[in-house]
Amino acid sequence: MRVRFLPDEVHVEIREGESILELAARAGITLRGACGGDGTCGRCLVVLREGAVQDADGIAVAGTGAVFRACRFYPVGDPVIEVPDTSRLHEHQVLTGDGEEDAAPLWAQEGVDGQLADPLLRRVTVSLVPPEPGETADDWGRLALALARETGGEVRADLAVLRELPAVLRARDWTVTADLGTAGGPEHEVVAVQPGRAAGPAYGVAVDLGTTTVAAQLVDLESGRVLGTAGTYNRQAAYGDDVISRIIFAGEHSGGRRRLQEAVVNTVNSLLAELRRLCGIERDAVRAAVCAGNPTMSHLFLGVDPAHIRLEPYTPAANFWPPCRADDLGLDLHPRAPVHVLPGVASYLGGDITGGLTASGFGAEGRTALFVDIGTNGEMVLGDGDWLIGCSCSAGPAFEGSGITCGMRAVSGAIERVGATPGGFEVVCRAIGDGPPAGVCGSGLIAALAGLRRAGVINRAGQFEPDLETPRFRSGDAGEEFVLVWARETAHGRDIVLTGADLQNLLRAKAAVYAGLRTLLAAVNLDQQDISRVYIAGGFGRFLNLREAVAIGMLPDIAPERYTFVGNSSLRGARAALLSGRRLAEIGETARRITYLELGEGTRFMEEYVSALFLPHTDMGLFPSVRECE
Amino acid sequence: MRVRFLPDEVHVEIREGESILELAARAGITLRGACGGDGTCGRCLVVLREGAVQDADGIAVAGTGAVFRACRFYPVGDPVIEVPDTSRLHEHQVLTGDGEEDAAPLWAQEGVDGQLADPLLRRVTVSLVPPEPGETADDWGRLALALARETGGEVRADLAVLRELPAVLRARDWTVTADLGTAGGPEHEVVAVQPGRAAGPAYGVAVDLGTTTVAAQLVDLESGRVLGTAGTYNRQAAYGDDVISRIIFAGEHSGGRRRLQEAVVNTVNSLLAELRRLCGIERDAVRAAVCAGNPTMSHLFLGVDPAHIRLEPYTPAANFWPPCRADDLGLDLHPRAPVHVLPGVASYLGGDITGGLTASGFGAEGRTALFVDIGTNGEMVLGDGDWLIGCSCSAGPAFEGSGITCGMRAVSGAIERVGATPGGFEVVCRAIGDGPPAGVCGSGLIAALAGLRRAGVINRAGQFEPDLETPRFRSGDAGEEFVLVWARETAHGRDIVLTGADLQNLLRAKAAVYAGLRTLLAAVNLDQQDISRVYIAGGFGRFLNLREAVAIGMLPDIAPERYTFVGNSSLRGARAALLSGRRLAEIGETARRITYLELGEGTRFMEEYVSALFLPHTDMGLFPSVRECE
Secondary structure, eight states, X not given: OEEEEETTTEEEEOOTTOOHHHHHHHTTOOBOOSSSSSSOSOOOEEEEEEEEEEETTOOEEESTTOEEETTTEEEEEEEEEEOOGGGBOOOOOOOOOOSHHHHSOTTGGGSBTTBOSBOSEEEEEEEOOOOOTTOOOOHHHHHHHHHHHHHSSOEEOOHHHHHHHHHHHHHTTTEEXXXXXXXXXXXEEEEEXXXXXXXXXXXXXXXXXXXXXXXXXXXXXXXXXXXXEEEEEOGGGGGOSSHHHHHHHHHHSTTHHHHHHHHHHHHHHHHHHHHHHHHTOOGGGEEEEEEEEOHHHXXXXXXXXXXXXXXXXXXXXXXXXXXXXXXXXXXXXXXXXXXXXXXXXXXTBOHHHHHHHHHTTTTTTSSOEEEEEESSEEEEEEEOSSOXXXXXXXXXXXXXXXXXXXXXXXXXXXXXXXXXXXXXXXXXXXXXXXXXXXXXXXXXXXXXXXXXXXXXXXXXXXXXXTTOOSTTXXXXXXXXXEEEEOXXXXXXXXXXXXXXXXXXXXXXXXXXXXXHHHHHHHHTTOOGGGOOEEEEESHHHHHOOHHHXXXXXXXXXXXXXXXXXXXXXXXXXXXXHHHBHHHHXXXXXXXXXXXXXXXXXXXXXHHHHHHTSSSSOSOGGGOHHHHHHO | OEEEEETTTXXXXXXXXXXXXXXXXXXXXXXXXXXSSSSOSOOOEEEEEEEEEEETTOOEEESTTOEEEGGGEEEEEEEEEEOOGGGBOOOOOOOOOOSHHHHSOTTGGGSBTTBOSBOSEEEEEEEOOOOOTTOOOOHHHXXXXXXXXXXXXXXXXXXXXXXXXXXXXXXXXXXEEEEEEOSSSSOEEEEEEEESOOSSOOEXXXXXXXXXXEEEEEEETTTOOEEEEEEEEOGGGGXXXXXXXXXXXHHHSTTHHHHHHHHHHHHHHHHHHHHHHHHTOOGGGEXXXXXXXXXXXXXXXXXXXXXXXXXXXXXXXOSSOOOEEHHHHTOSSOTTOEEEEOOOSBTTBOHHHHHHHHHTXXXXXXXXXXXXXXXXXXXXXXXXXXXXXXXXXEOOGGGGTOSSTTBOOSSTTEEEEEEEOGGGSOEEEEETTXXXXXXXXXXXXXXXXXXXXXXXXXXXXXXXXTTOOSTTEEEETTEEEEEEEOGGGSSSSSOEEEEHHHHHHHHHHHHHHHHHHHHHHHHTTOOGGGOOEEEEESHHHHHOOHHHHXXXXXXXXXXXXXXXXXXXXXXXXXXXXXXXXXXXXXXXXXXXXXXXXXXXXXXXXXXXXXXXXXXXXXXXXXXXXXXXXX
16 A cells, blocks of 8 residues: 655555655655644645545545645545645755865864864774683673773673674674764763774764754764765654644644654654765764754654643753664664764753854853844843853744745745835845745845835834835735735746735744843843854854844844854754764753743843834834934 | 464464474473484474474474474474473472571661662652743753752663653652662662652562573562562573583574573563562563573573683673663563673673672671582682682583483482482482482482492492492493382383493582582682581572582581571572662672682692592591591
8 A cells, every 4th residue: 555656756655544744754755834734724735646535534535636735635545646846845955054164174173183082982993812711801891991991981881782792802803993982971882893993984973953954964983074964854844834833743643743753863864864875884884973953853853742842831851861872763873873962951942052052162252142043933042151041032933934925935936135226116036046036035034124124115113104106015815015026027927925914923023033132131231232242043044134134123233243154053063062072061061051031931021022023123222223324 | 384282282383493392492381401402312202293394304204193303393384292291391399599588588677667778779759849930940850850869869861761751740740759770879760750659669570590490589679578489490491401502502503592592581571470470560560670690691691692601711791791671681571670680700600609699698707608509510609708719610410410311300200318228239219299209310319329338339439339239230231220219119110220320420520519619728728627607509409418418528528517508599699689789789899809710720620620539539538527427
């Protein structure tokens, strides 16, 4: 019993209870969807080509050409289903790094002679003196002693290693290579032992577990060299766009948590397969992994109940995770490869941030710095070498292109630059890939907001000026709207518009971010001018026009040279930990040191939020440069 | 495809490559066998009742009534096979304790108010303060802190525990009961957490992994009370009688090591099932185990390659074993129950001895003591509170009834007492169970040797006196032999005899034990009169007549009141460790402190051995009491 997907020509075995959406996900086809499979968003439309499908009530659809929602229907027999391009999440502009870092392996410099000082997996070759008659030292005792001499700490081995040890020790005359895992302390655990000297290095993998996208990097654990980087959409997207809908799916659907865990593990495994193929490496040669993600992603990756992340008082099951093994999770690495997940701080401040802070060199200057990662949540940390305070504000999905009439993710065809003449008569848009546009992504929305405000199309309250005299401004089905691109110039032949409701959504999103920052500053009695450096992390930062983000009042109006874009710092954080136990310990220290400010407590955040619901702000004094350019 | 065994009416699924012997073992029917399935001993004869079987060369046997060796034949179709009583290892006089100990739980006294002080699994109930809005402590952090307060040390949990933790904590309003495992130190690992207060105690199991028999004891881990004890034959017997034949089987047969591991685990599981039924306890309520066995048994139980135990220079894979989990081994306990295997000293001195030493109170008096456990190997340890020296001498299987014409194990029908009139005209034998005898067990053989020597039937060199004038002395197929019981009085209607070759086997066995002891004494420059206490451990000791063992020169001729029989001290050692982390640590200390004397090194042992090949010894001065009674 299989489903055949077109035009991919992928076949996938039917499993009891799996919808067409889930079957497609297992087949590697990620469908669009924003409702977590509830059948309400209508983004996952597919076409029946042969056979039949039925919904949960047994109502069947048959006949070629029938269009149905993949999330609500289940296969009958062996249907053939076509997945139109418009229903797919497209490959893909997954942020995997900033290019530069790969050329100069950052952490390799810390070792001696191009060798890493303290990777999480050390490869050690030892030659033992064979036992003499009358000696009673056991095989493992002999090896453990030699390894402890190399590492300076206790070395443990589990049964799986001991089982084959006698033959391994004697296969190459008592010379063996042991791969030793550590969590950063002096203690090591044997991951594997092989006879003789190993021909090459051991490999490790750093993984950024993003809600939307997942990126992985294969690293040589001897030199620290990055061998390859790959990214793709998180297959969990089939179960909901954001962390909240996935937490709900995990709790409300039978086996939901297991399905989400499998989906993200399958995503990582697909990247691992790509990287291994690229680098010509066997599965078992990859012997350590470090993963970084937000708390929900970390819970779901490990199969841990995330329910209370979204329920008051928002308590995660754990902020620090025990090291586990590849085969505990189903990851395609050496089965005993240690897998570390970076520690978080609170339910909405996770290992992607703690890792990102360490990897971006946050606080190294000893002056007050701000770290910001804006997605559905705006996570930020403020501090210097001595103190750290962090928060997470719910920006909503507007900046990810969701909840906006013509919003879309930052993929090919998404408008990322917008210019307008005064009054909005002329509008110039540029889409990613320079082709005809299909919608507007987060950075494009900020650009539009800034551009239309500058052009006088929008007033300070974020509403359309009532008496605009351009045909672009009109009354649509959903109230007032402004046409950014006329239908004849778009990829799909429909107008790309911004509605009044869109404006309010964007205003609320940017206000949440800025209010979060203001609340942090107030908590430590500082002013935004005290911030000597701002680190902008994540995919959003990549296309962001700083001047526009300041112009709409989302980011503080300080000197542009104080801003640094740090790219996918979550991935860099994971790699930093993979290549250095000291870094891993440092990230743990950072996680412990951050004071988390729950913005829902007290009234300060709400006051700041209301003040920020203007362009750029009720208090224009906070945005001197914006005042100047008007 | 199944085999049906009669008269048991047990059906077992056929697996590729399994002989009838192995199929029977899986069905719980332990056949006799001494050759490790090589087809040479002819003890595993069974009868074909229906269908057919064939050997490895494809030569088939069919037709009802055909008798064949179970180890050499494989099923064809679905045969029906009868296993005659004479081919079975019989239930059973497995030594599980000394009766007395069960009434007065030895280690319970160490706790307070009838509660154990430091069992390997502690049950702790804590009530947590629920998280308040604004608090960021995670669920696990909150619980870990409370548990650390109770235990005084770090508490760890793995993913399996964390996965369900949020729901468990909230199910009974933040009161939970945690079962914490330890290896004796201050660190604990969460085995399981359940909501609310637990209704009863957690249970643990102590296991004696004997080569021939396996015993298990179910214990209440709160009070230390023994709830039940069970014993049975080790199902590994299907693969060979002694450790050497099993090591060979493990190495030379495909999947041999796995099959041996499964066989002993199945044996333990059958005992666990019996104990659970007896005590009305669920599988998951049993949450810790400690096992003690000789080094080969420990290796095979854990699935570790034992090959080099029998190859020079006799190096075990490990003497100390990492704690593992029930589900790593396939044991029917709570899947995360910690399983400890007691540490050994060398390839032939294992955890049964180190545990036995500690459990029997060896060395507590601070004076020189000797611990002896005689089976196929005679293991012994000499020492006081300050020093310990041990050795193992190969006594051969004679004392287990193997390699002796009419030898058998110490089961019902085995002769254990022998008396003879001068010249051997009259002989009186008593069998275990007081029924008609079927053979002679180890203690019976010692009794026979002593009795016949006293009666003048055997000379000092252990040979028959040439001119005995009794019809009991005759020339048989295998040379001279002496009839202990005439056919008309035996269970099987055949004479029970001792041959000249039997005498030499027994002489060599007792000489090895005594020579081992003499070599130990010489190594520390002591005399046997310096030994203030002798502990006799194991099943052999149970039926042993001390005077006779001294009379044949096997045990030292010292005052009988210095001898103590300690029963199954291996099982007691396992239980002692289960009930006290300090005891477990003590056993480890003991294992580290014992200096192992390899008897094959140097010439001393061989000299002592040759001197001991007399009854009782070449140096009669060593056996003053024996000289007196002649």
